[in-house]
Amino acid sequence: MPSTQLTFNDREQHRSWLSNQATLPRGFRVGTHRFAFTPIEAPKPAKMTLTLIALDAPTPDFAAVFTRNAFPGAPIVVGRQRLDEPTLGAIVINNKISNVCAPGGTATAERVCAAAATALNLRSAQILPSSTGVIGWSLPADAMIAALPDAAAALQADSILPAAEGIVTTDLYPKIRSRALGAGRLVGIAKGAGMIEPNLATMLVYILTDIAVPRAELRAMLKRAVDESFNRISIDSDTSTSDTVALVSSGKITDVAPAEFESALHQICRDLAEDVVRNGEGVRHVIRVATTGAPDARLATQIGKAVVNAPLFKCAVAGNDPNVGRLVQAIGRYLGNLPSPIDTSAMRLTIGGIEIFAEGVFKLDPTKEIALTQHLQQAELYVSQPTAEGAFVPPIDFPPHERCVEIGIELGLGNDAAVVIGGDLTHEYVTENADYRS
Amino acid sequence: MPSTQLTFNDREQHRSWLSNQATLPRGFRVGTHRFAFTPIEAPKPAKMTLTLIALDAPTPDFAAVFTRNAFPGAPIVVGRQRLDEPTLGAIVINNKISNVCAPGGTATAERVCAAAATALNLRSAQILPSSTGVIGWSLPADAMIAALPDAAAALQADSILPAAEGIVTTDLYPKIRSRALGAGRLVGIAKGAGMIEPNLATMLVYILTDIAVPRAELRAMLKRAVDESFNRISIDSDTSTSDTVALVSSGKITDVAPAEFESALHQICRDLAEDVVRNGEGVRHVIRVATTGAPDARLATQIGKAVVNAPLFKCAVAGNDPNVGRLVQAIGRYLGNLPSPIDTSAMRLTIGGIEIFAEGVFKLDPTKEIALTQHLQQAELYVSQPTAEGAFVPPIDFPPHERCVEIGIELGLGNDAAVVIGGDLTHEYVTENADYRS
Known part of the structure; x- marks a missing residue:
């Protein structure tokens, strides 16, 4: 399932690999700015990073899927409206505060969009907000509006890495996946480590491409890719109020076949989804459940969940x-x-390929028992060790390997799988x- | 909701209260025996307690509800058959191993029943097994069959406390609730601390009474009481493969009105259910969610869950x-x-009576924020403190108080609540x- 089987010895090796992945497709620029502020509800100094992803020219070809949580954040409410707009010109993203059910939240999101539009010479309705x-x-x-000119001044067309770093909260490291296709490329970044059991969409994910794909096709492709990737992961069964996956094409490269593009999109979504889990809050083992022989993919997915x-x-x-x-x-x-x-009479279970139930x-x-224990040990990302104060903090900020605890569930009832x-x-x-908040 | 607002300063005070609750209804005897054995699958010495609950005379008036897990233990399979038997004579319970999907598990359960029947001068089909x-x-x-005569020799008609102690696994303390009604009484015991989100029934619960209630009424009453108590708790959202709630009447007391009996039964079930949560694995705060203004009780229950x-x-x-x-x-x-x-426009949320959302x-x-923090602190059962080795072990084996974190969810949509x-x-x-196993 993963397209890679990477190992990293240290942070520098991982950051260097990320840098190589991070080349922006043509037609995009990225800039960030970090600043201090004081939250209204809990008057204690805090820091926020503002991230801008801007197109050289507004594009009609953009897609986004959002959380199904019944109390979506204001940026989700605004974002759903943006899908009806003729073009998208930029995305403005902040971390630290999600702007969910805050008094006047939608108006605040629109104020930030308006300021970003001014800085980028766009219309408000061409800005997708994310928090x-x-x-x-x-x-x-x-404070955000005051910081916007600095983020705009930082825009550059080389690397998406500043954005991948700018959108994180409790993530231990940035997450980037990319793929070259013909003369073009796709590059995606993801943020998310807790409150992760996406439904229809997940956390914050932005995928940029210069490959031309018309809006309707792009949106159908994104929905299919999300269903098979972000909708099949869970860190803690909590569904965020801010989940967003956006896919934007600058349309500069026209020589890539749609099927080839969709296949690369699926792979990037699956890899980013696994990256999100591997970097999940407290995750020391990634568990991959392959359910086969199911009467339909939904049942296979639900059993895995x-x-x-x-x-x-x-x-x-x-x-x-x-x-x-x-x-x-x-x-x-x-x-x-x-x-x-x-x-369930034909059900067969394996862990690490070892039959445990039939x-x-x-x-x-x-x-x-010994072999099963060894299988679990080889998938461990690090050994748990409390600090002197009894706190448990991950000792690494890079993924040392991509091994999983492999669970096999063969149902013997059909041909679907997940x-x-x-x-x-x-x-x-x-x-x-x-x-978390203190 | 709780019938009590108890506080205990130490283990002795709690055990003394339990002893006062533990008087057996007429017509029952209880005996236990603890012995050493070696499991087949993991050859390391272990200990098991065998518990017998015997009626002086077999009764037609017994009820039981069982787990809905699709892989029920062998005792559940056998127990469902016992519901069709004309009479019940005894219950034989073991802790340590649950006999779920073990090769030949049903035959083993029946062998233990047969040996218990011999020791108690009953037929096998009059014995309800629980593991x-x-x-x-x-x-x-x-080893269990060899231990049965010792358990039978220990039978006594005074107290259910030995059974409440004999059935525990990871529980920190025994759980007993009772109620006197007319000349008779109900007494219930519960075991369970993890793998607790009952569905139709829960963990192991045995409620004994000498009040005469015919079998059909008894079964309908138990189902209603379980739906409003054990089916409305969750420690970890895991549904055990062994959940069982049994209610047995010796029929000796005939002067209690059915409505009075059912009301007492509901209260005992609700109190035992809250006891199970308060003693839940790692539980340091009991959270009580009262959902009101719901269009139906099912929605109110699901929101609370x-x-x-x-x-x-x-x-x-x-x-x-x-x-x-x-x-x-x-x-x-x-x-x-x-x-x-x-x-959701009329939804109103409170924590500890303080409005936080409307x-x-x-x-x-x-x-x-300060008041909310204080509300959480007053509901804390003990302060978390790691051992020198970094393990977190509850420092108490009694419930110091019965305070909860009180969540109020008013939906403004109807008149149902849960x-x-x-x-x-x-x-x-x-x-x-x-x-857990090592």
Whole structure:
């Protein structure tokens, strides 16, 4: 499933690989600016990065999918309206505060768009706003508007890396994936580490291309790619109020076949989705669940989600404990809630390729137990170690490898399949989230 | 909602209160025996307690509800058959191994029933088996059968406390609730601390009464009581493969009105359900979500479940952090997944009675923030403190108080309501579950 099997020894090696991925497609410029401000609701100094992604010329060919959360952020409300606009000229993104259900939030988002339009010589309606961070607080609009000229002054046409770095919150490292196709290229960046179980879209993802694809096709392709990538991951089963995936074409390159473009788009989305999980809050093991033999892809996806969202199984994986009973519990919980039962007599389960369940019963022995433990250990990203104060903080800010805990679920009921990716549940997740705002 | 507002200063005070609750109704005897054995799948010495609950005379008036997990344990398979039997004579319960999908598991359960029947002068089909513990391992039938005469020899008619202690696994303390009614009484015990989001039934719960209620009425009453109690709690959203709630009447007391009995049964179920959450794995705050103004009780229940199962909100509560954004996210995630949207414009949220959201926007200020933090602090059961080795272990084995984090969700859409109870997500939960079996 992943297009790569990368390993990195240290931060520098990883950043150097990211830099090589980061070349911008033709027709785009990126600039960021970081500044200090004081939130209204919790008067304590904070810092925010403003990121601008600008097109050299407004384009009609842009697509976006947004969160399904019933309390979407103001940028989502505005963004949905932007889909009806004839052209897009720029995206303005801030981290730290997500502008969700804050009093006057939509007006504030529009004020920021208007200021960005002035700085970039565009109309407000040509700006897509995005915000991520604390839910409930108000955007510091004045400070953002004051910072916009500096972000515009920083615009450059070489690298998307500043944007990949500018949009992060609790991420440990930036995430970039790219692909050259004919004379053009696609490059995508992702932000997101917690509150990740996307529905229809996810976290903040921006994919830029200079390959010409008409708006309607671009939007259909994005929806299909998101369904098979970001909609099949979960870090903590929480669906963000700000999830956004945007895909923008500058239309400069016209020699790439649509099927080739769509295939590259799918791969970039799958790779970024896995990157998001690997960098997920507290994730020490990436868990990949391949469900096969399903009557339909939806059931296969839901079974995979049931496994990667089961806290007890996630904790067992964190402890390199092959607790197969919790895997069966998780599948059985989901299947037991279906309106009509499905036949489980042909179900076969593997972990790391080792059969652990078939013909309705467990297939376990002490030798398998050792091999299963080793499989979990080889997928561990780092060893958990508390600080002197008892806090659990990841000791690395790069992905050392791309190995996963591989779960196989063969249902024996049909020909559909789905791969779902999630993470374990660790002390690092609790440390990160038990007092995120302070 | 709770019938009590108890506080305990230490283990002795709690045990003394439990002893006072524990008087057995007429017509029942209880005996336990603890013994050592070696599991087949992981050859390391372990200990198991066998618990017998016996009736002086077999009764036709018994009821039980079981887990909906699609991979139920062998005792559940056998237990469902027992519901068709004319009478019940005894319950035989073991902890440590749950006998789920183990090769030959049903035959093993029946062997244990047969041996219990011999010891108690009953027929096998008059014995209800129950098992809880590790999923996937096989029951040590020979060792259990050898231990049965000792459990039978320990039978006594005074107290249910030995059974409440005998059935536990990761529970920190036994759970007993009782109520006197006329000349009779109900007494219930519960086991369960993890893998708790019951569906139709939950964990192991046994409620005994000497009040005469005919079988059909008893079963209908139990279903209604379970729906409003155990089906409205969640510790970790994991549904056990062994959930069982059994209610048995010895029929000795005939002067209690059915409505009075049912009301007491509901209260005992609600109290035991809250006891299970308060003693839940790693729970440091009990979260009570009261959803009102709902168009139906199911929606109210599901919204409550969405809140108590949202990992980010649970972590925030663990850290005494009133992260109201995560509360709105959790509600919005659930509502966003409904097939048709519901009107949220009248939604009003409170924490500890303090309004935090109304008219579509947050109602926050620094003063409220302090009050909200204090509300979370007063509901904390103990302060988290790692051991020298970095493990997080609860420092108490009794419930110091019955205070909750009180969440109010007024939907303004109807007249139905539901109270759902859950816990926070803590380092203590991860420590408990990252290496449960070793």
